[in-house]
Amino acid sequence: MGFLEVNDLKxxxxxxxxxxxRKIGAIRAVDGVSFSIEEGKTYGLVGESGSGxxxxxxxxxxxxxxxxxxxxxxxxxxxxxxxxxQHVRKDIQMIFQDPYSSLNAKKRVLxxxxxxxxxxxxxxxxxxxxxxxxxxEQVGLNPESILKYPHEFSGxxxxxxxxxxxxxxxxxxxxxxxxxxxLDVSVQAQVLNFMQEIQKxxxxxxxxxxxDLGIVKxxxxxIGIMYKGRxxxxxxxxxxxxxxxxxxxxxxxxxxxxxxPQNRQKQKHLRDxxxxxxxxxxxxYFDNEGLAYRLRxxxxxxxxxxxxxx
Amino acid sequence: MWKFIxxxxxxxxxxxxxxxILVFVMAQMMxxxxxxxxxxxxxxxxxxxxxxxKMGLNDPWYIQYGDWISSALxxxxxxxxxxxMPVTDLVEQRLINSxxxxxxxxxxxxxxxxxxxxxSGRYNDTMRDQLITGYTYIGFATPLFIFALVMLWVGGFxxxxxxxxxxxxxxxxxxxxxYALSKFQHLxxxxxxxxxxxxxxxxxxxRSEIIDTKQKDFIVTARAKGASESRVYNRHILRNSLLPIxxxxxxxxxGLIGGTVFIETIYSYPGMGLLFMDSVLQRDYSVVTAVVLLxxxxxxxxxxxxxxxxxxxxxxxxxx
Amino acid sequence: xxxxxxxxAQTDTEVKTPSTWSIIWREIVRDKVALISxxxxxxxxGFVYGIxxxxxxxxxxxxxxxxxxxxxxxxxxxxxxxxxxxxxxxxIIGTRNSLSIGILVxxxxxxxxxxxxxxxxxxxxxxxxxxxxxxDFFLILPFLMIVIVFVAIVPKYSIWSFSLIMTAFLWMGIAxxxxxxxxxxxxxxxxxxxxxLGTSNFKxxxxxxxxxxxxxxxxxxxxxxxxxxxxxSGLSFLGFGFPExxxxxxxxxxxxxxxxxxxxxxxxxxxxAVLIFLLMLAVRNVGEAxxxxxxxxxxxx
Numbered sequence: 001m002g003f004l005e006v007n008d009l010k011x012x013x014x015x016x017x018x019x020x021x022r023k024i025g026a027i028r029a030v031d032g033v034s035f036s037i038e039e040g041k042t043y044g045l046v047g048e049s050g051s052g053x054x055x056x057x058x059x060x061x062x063x064x065x066x067x068x069x070x071x072x073x074x075x076x077x078x079x080x081x082x083x084x085x086q087h088v089r090k091d092i093q094m095i096f097q098d099p100y101s102s103l104n105a106k107k108r109v110l111x112x113x114x115x116x117x118x119x120x121x122x123x124x125x126x127x128x129x130x131x132x133x134x135x136x137e138q139v140g141l142n143p144e145s146i147l148k149y150p151h152e153f154s155g156x157x158x159x160x161x162x163x164x165x166x167x168x169x170x171x172x173x174x175x176x177x178x179x180x181x182x183l184d185v186s187v188q189a190q191v192l193n194f195m196q197e198i199q200k201x202x203x204x205x206x207x208x209x210x211x212d213l214g215i216v217k218x219x220x221x222x223i224g225i226m227y228k229g230r231x232x233x234x235x236x237x238x239x240x241x242x243x244x245x246x247x248x249x250x251x252x253x254x255x256x257x258x259x260x261p262q263n264r265q266k267q268k269h270l271r272d273x274x275x276x277x278x279x280x281x282x283x284x285y286f287d288n289e290g291l292a293y294r295l296r297x298x299x300x301x302x303x304x305x306x307x308x309x310x
Numbered sequence: 311m312w313k314f315i316x317x318x319x320x321x322x323x324x325x326x327x328x329x330x331i332l333v334f335v336m337a338q339m340m341x342x343x344x345x346x347x348x349x350x351x352x353x354x355x356x357x358x359x360x361x362x363x364k365m366g367l368n369d370p371w372y373i374q375y376g377d378w379i380s381s382a383l384x385x386x387x388x389x390x391x392x393x394x395m396p397v398t399d400l401v402e403q404r405l406i407n408s409x410x411x412x413x414x415x416x417x418x419x420x421x422x423x424x425x426x427x428x429x430s431g432r433y434n435d436t437m438r439d440q441l442i443t444g445y446t447y448i449g450f451a452t453p454l455f456i457f458a459l460v461m462l463w464v465g466g467f468x469x470x471x472x473x474x475x476x477x478x479x480x481x482x483x484x485x486x487x488x489y490a491l492s493k494f495q496h497l498x499x500x501x502x503x504x505x506x507x508x509x510x511x512x513x514x515x516x517r518s519e520i521i522d523t524k525q526k527d528f529i530v531t532a533r534a535k536g537a538s539e540s541r542v543y544n545r546h547i548l549r550n551s552l553l554p555i556x557x558x559x560x561x562x563x564x565g566l567i568g569g570t571v572f573i574e575t576i577y578s579y580p581g582m583g584l585l586f587m588d589s590v591l592q593r594d595y596s597v598v599t600a601v602v603l604l605x606x607x608x609x610x611x612x613x614x615x616x617x618x619x620x621x622x623x624x625x626x627x628x629x630x
Numbered sequence: 631x632x633x634x635x636x637x638x639a640q641t642d643t644e645v646k647t648p649s650t651w652s653i654i655w656r657e658i659v660r661d662k663v664a665l666i667s668x669x670x671x672x673x674x675x676g677f678v679y680g681i682x683x684x685x686x687x688x689x690x691x692x693x694x695x696x697x698x699x700x701x702x703x704x705x706x707x708x709x710x711x712x713x714x715x716x717x718x719x720x721x722i723i724g725t726r727n728s729l730s731i732g733i734l735v736x737x738x739x740x741x742x743x744x745x746x747x748x749x750x751x752x753x754x755x756x757x758x759x760x761x762x763x764x765x766d767f768f769l770i771l772p773f774l775m776i777v778i779v780f781v782a783i784v785p786k787y788s789i790w791s792f793s794l795i796m797t798a799f800l801w802m803g804i805a806x807x808x809x810x811x812x813x814x815x816x817x818x819x820x821x822x823x824x825x826x827l828g829t830s831n832f833k834x835x836x837x838x839x840x841x842x843x844x845x846x847x848x849x850x851x852x853x854x855x856x857x858x859x860x861x862x863s864g865l866s867f868l869g870f871g872f873p874e875x876x877x878x879x880x881x882x883x884x885x886x887x888x889x890x891x892x893x894x895x896x897x898x899x900x901x902x903a904v905l906i907f908l909l910m911l912a913v914r915n916v917g918e919a920x921x922x923x924x925x926x927x928x929x930x931x
Contacts, residue, residue, distance in 0.1 A: 061826050094826045102819035106841035116827040165827065325767055336776070340783050451911040453860040455867050456903045459886050467893045474889065568774040575868060575887065586775060587868065590782045598779060605772040613770055 427516025560616025743804030751812025
């Protein structure tokens with residue numbers, strides 16, 4: 001039994017139309033996604049915008065309605081009636097992409113960080129204040145600033161407040177939805193390293209959603225690549241970066257910038273080559289609708305969406 | 311396109327049904343019923359009861375509602391107990407008077423709004439614009455009935471330029487030129503008073519619309535291509551700003567209805583509004599019910615008309 | 631605005647930042663017209679409520695047949711009406727009554743409209759669709775006439791039933807406004823975050839989303855106050871607001887429906903007309919200043 005297991009998850013959004021506004025079709029944002037995460041590891045979910053990676057994360061935490069499929073967390077099915085899973089939900093928390101809109105501008109830091117505590121733990125005012133100060137210290141902020149408003153902090157600091165809020169209930173799994181893509185590059189590394197620190201400290205498991213392969217390489221143990229709502233490839237970090245099999249993954253990996261100017265020509269050449277291959281063999285790797293095939297094992301840890309033929 | 315119109319029509323029907331139910335409930339709450347106005351109070355109570363039974367006044371409410379709505383559909387809105395005549399006949403003449411008042415008001419509204427709005431928007435932040443904005447500022451804060459009172463006091467009584475009541479001078483033969491002229495004279499002051507206040511909305515809308523459009527890229531492009539200033543305004547800006555205004559006139563009907571109650575009362579102009587006020591005061595409830603129902607349907611249809619015109623003019627509406 | 635504080639954020643101790651109220655206050659003080667309007671409003675309100683504590687309403691509305699339609703004099707500062715009642719006293723009590731009902735109706739429509747709009751916008755989808763069709767229907771009714779009919783047929787008519795009737799047909803505007811804003815707010819990450827933190831929908835609506843709508847609510851309610859004062863006086867003018875025994879600014883104007891009074895006894899109705907005009911102008915000025923204060927782009931200073 002895995003820590004988090006997602007089986008054939010589907011999230012479809014209805015398209016309405018006609019005179020009576022009936023459902024006339026569906027957008028398949030997530031269309032049959034399966035993966036599992038081990039406790040204490042970081043799982044990276046990668047894809048371009050619109051690939052369904054964020055929707056997957058939001059579906060797991062319950063923000064999007066799940067059309068079909070199963071989400072098992074420590075053996076409990078999260079897709080069953082909400083009331084039963086209420087206490088499980090507190091073990092899963094989320095870090096949002098935009099540190100500006102994810103903190104309520106009208107609330108003080110104290111109220112923001114204490115919100116989950118007020119929902120699940122009965123603390124007195126003083127206990128609560130101490131706990132919030134403790135959390136702020138843990139994320140590297142001045143515990144004296146609990147009466148300030150979010151707009152008084154920089155982007156990186158605000159994301160730390162978001163993290164403090166997410167770890168307040170001592171969760172086991174944190175879904176991090178592009179946690180640094182709204183931040184300046186200089187601050188990104190700071191926040192990422194800090195996330196790794198608290199992961200060790202609190203034995204957290206991350207579902208790390210990102211479009212940036214460089215960051216994913218830095219953060220993740222296992223990686224899944226999504227395209228148009230389906231998986232194209234899944235494997236360990238080594239599998240994906242050293243031995244990409246699917247044409248889409250190859251292109252993504254080739255696109256990671258290399259800072260060494262010596263390699264610039266080589267890199268450009270490689271990219272052109274992959275691009276050629278991508279255009280040439282596109283029809284071999286995707287079906288008529290341009291969607292990925294079913295995943296097939298090519299090693300114990302490595303799965304690739306390849307057509308059924310021999 | 312047709313999809314939007316059909317959907318919009320589908321909403322209209324339940325609206326009218328709901329309105330009729332509301333009006334019916336209101337009529338039920340009113341003291342007295344259709345019989346009260348008809349009979350002599352000295353008749354024996356048993357006979358009244360018999361009469362009630364015969365007229366279906368003891369039936370359950372939904373049967374009564376069905377009877378009421380089916381006779382209303384056939385043009386029978388009951389009897390006025392004050393005038394001792396069918397409400398339909400009573401309403402007819404008043405409706406025509408109110409129609410003229412509404413028409414004159416609408417015409418005035420647009421005659422005032424369009425030049426003022428265009429001037430104000432085209433030459434914004436100049437002296438002219440400030441004068442016009444000052445007018446809309448005052449207009450927004452002035453209640454219609456106060457303005458109408460002042461207009462009547464000044465124009466009707468102090469200066470004596472306009473008649474102070476009625477819809478036509480007495481003793482004139484219908485159909486003659488003098489008759490028509492007198493009708494028009496009686497419409498001028500009420501129409502103008504209402505238009506001067508209701509127009510400020512349109513002036514302001516037009517102004518901000520023009521100022522908005524002025525800065526859009528396609529206007530800059532038109533200028534860059536060397537179009538003359540008057541061409542830019544006539545062909546590009548006005549086309550975009552005036553069409554919505556023309557479409558809004560259906561919504562104006564709802565506002566007009568509220569306004570006529572005040573205006574007709576103040577100028578004792580014999581239209582629907584005055585009929586309504588008199589009937590409420592005299593407790594002539596079958597008339598009251600009929601007027602509310604008719605005005606309600608008028609504003610529902612006005613909104614329908616505006617929505618359809620707007621959807622023709624502005625494709626963005628259709629997507630909703 | 632955010633950047634100015636970044637550097638000091640870590641070093642400062644528990645400091646409070648300017649609240650919405652202090653920003654609004656600053657804006658109004660800077661705007662001379664709004665400031666004068668506010669002073670006028672506060673002054674008038676204080677004056678009429680203060681003075682009316684010493685005035686006996688029943689005494690003022692008692693008919694005095696020896697002083698009918700008297701022009702302003704030393705005894706009656708603003709003259710008397712056709713029943714010999716002192717206009718000045720009626721004006722004071724009338725202003726108080728008009729203000730009271732305006733405030734009462736504004737508050738009641740505000741509460742209903744905000745809650746309705748919030749629920750509709752927050753839940754969205756089918757709930758929103760049904761709730762908004764109801765609003766559309768109410769908006770389309772010939773509101774003035776229906777209010778008049780209800781006022782005419784309600785038994786045991788009082789100030790309370792009057793304001794309830796007005797409220798019943800005036801809550802839709804603010805509901806619509808709040809709904810469209812709530813529809814946007816609920817998609818923002820902070821509302822979504824609250825859900826993942828286990829906060830109930832009810833709590834998110836009223837403790838998370840509502841504070842973010844506060845400035846919109848304040849502005850709308852202020853502008854509504856002006857409209858409601860106008861509407862009350864209009865209804866009273868037609869004879870379907872306050873009864874004559876409870877003077878309001880509208881009942882004073884109502885005397886002018888009599889052409890005799892309109893033409894020859896101007897002192898009966900002109901002061902009330904001027905006062906209504908000034909009150910509405912002042913409330914609007916304050917409202918517009920609030921609007922500018924809460925919209926950072928339009929702020930003057």
